[in-house]
Amino acid sequence: MPEQPGEFELIAALRERARRAGAPEPSRLVVGSGDDATVATGGPAVVTSVDSVVEGVHFERPPFPPRAIGHKALAAALSDIAAMGARPGEAYVQLLLPDDLDVDACLELADGLAAVAARHGVAIAGGDVSRAPVLALAITVVGYLDRPEDAVRRAGAAPGDLVVVTGELGGAAAGLLALRDADAVAELDPAVVDRLRRRQLEPEPRLAAGGALAAAGATAMIDLSDGLGADAAHLAGASGVRIAIDVDGLPVEIGVADLAAAVGADPLDLAAGGGEDYELLATLPPARVEEARSAVEAADTALSGIGRVDEGTGVELTDARGASRSPAGYDQLAGRRAPRDRAGRGEAWR
């Protein structure tokens, strides 16, 4: 283990020590940690996920207004429930509040949480507040499935399946660039820029689409928090397959190309390397794709075919000329050093 343990190492060490100390394997959990969420059974299955964000690590005030911090924290947590194909249930919110966050800011933050909860039928079922030197939110979300085997895991993609993605890509990364450099985007349509900023500040978890994809027979699913390339690699790794993606077919959000041109970025980096779109990436047998598309569109979300599942390992992004592409990762886009402890989830924002 390195001198400073990362998230993965520490959780692995914690689980290992719990095992060695005699803690039971989680027999009630049909899906344990390592997937988007855990699934606990005992009648209708209970799906639980936790997610924390910390000021100075995941976001800064400004550019994040309090409402966006609350909104995004709950939306990001619920995105994991969506990626299991589960119905959302309850949320528990543990708030760490610094003294310089005044009452108005606290209430704005509460409004952001409330708006997401209301839109997705989630009950804020409990919580906890402590003073702390920085603002942090630790969110627990619980969802439900009729049967534990209905959970759509990261593992399950099979060669021959098609790869689909909901909604549009690149908007959150473009919105972050727009938040950080207002001068560079001064010439662009303000309405488009504002919509991109909102994709970064107030993402929506694809809960209805996730349920539709599960019902339509999705074989594997993950939400896009790290970026398409990285999250596809997680899914490929869990499923033991190779994923081939046609980058010319990616559904790039309106305005991303213009913004990329304005700031001198590659739109592909934003669409395939940028994180935090919180869209869903899923795999399906070809015969089920049209049914899935109809069901997802009925949930007011687009569904695009973007690639296929092959034998092998890893992810290949290829353009129309057959050239392989390797999009810049989110860390580079965000112009910051890669955190020492990047561990798949929870290091985006900022």
Place this chain on the structure above:
Amino acid sequence: MPEQPGEFELIAALRERARRAGAPEPSRLVVGSGDDATVATGGPAVVTSVDSVVEGVHFERPPFPPRAIGHKALAAALSDIAAMGARPGEAYVQLLLPDDLDVDACLELADGLAAVAARHGVAIAGGDVSRAPVLALAITVVGYLDRPEDAVRRAGAAPGDLVVVTGELGGAAAGLLALRDADAVAELDPAVVDRLRRRQLEPEPRLAAGGALAAAGATAMIDLSDGLGADAAHLAGASGVRIAIDVDGLPVEIGVADLAAAVGADPLDLAAGGGEDYELLATLPPARVEEARSAVEAADTALSGIGRVDEGTGVELTDARGASRSPAGYDQLAGRRAPRDRAGRGEAWR
């Protein structure tokens, strides 16, 4: 609302805003927030509680070693599951780690969590780690009941019931004094002092006793985190009754009287005003008390009758001469100002 909202105000505001924004009332929750834990049903009932502790607010390093921080955080969270009479299930641990906590300290903290999990058959089912300027733990615990109506709430005590408490009282408060002033206790038996310190550093949730009390027909139950006087008042308030406690009958932990004498404190302040013993306070019909005592003793814990439930409101602590007593609260014992946002739970430790 005051200039700085407290925990209660903020959670209430959050819930109110969620309601106003259109979030559903938690119909799946048989018991919502405001009790020790929430109960969600849909087959066997799922019991969930969250609890955070923050360095500089709830504890300092030292005197708290990392192992005790992990141990106590999980034990305190599970104590809420015990107080519902539920079986423990899973725990989710969200860690905020400062850069000055080295790898050995992280692993010690994990050992503390693991030891409690192992002892009580709890699966550590997930978690999350972030960097932060101070150490904080946000714990989510989930327990189970066969039927949601089996949950023992704070409400339910009826006039004529007897009041019982598990184990011994005052040890945690005495242990905190011993941790803070080694000189004052230098003349006492080191083994006794060490046991008191461990009552403060490594409390045990009374899960088996809680299940036994529930099965024996407890009408109301709460865990003792704030102190007997304060927690009895919570139970009395939720039940709409008056609770009369005979302080001469309190089961005071061995060594508490000697330690109190050594530091010039009143042992009653430690036993009835000191918090964090994490024993269970319950009410029972008189006819069920012997059955409850046998069941709790079978779980290796003592059960003491300490008072009765009357018509009325509030809590009265009376000694053998009939004199009313009002023990000093935990804040005074700990020698610190009362926090502005004291809200029942979560402000002890330190």
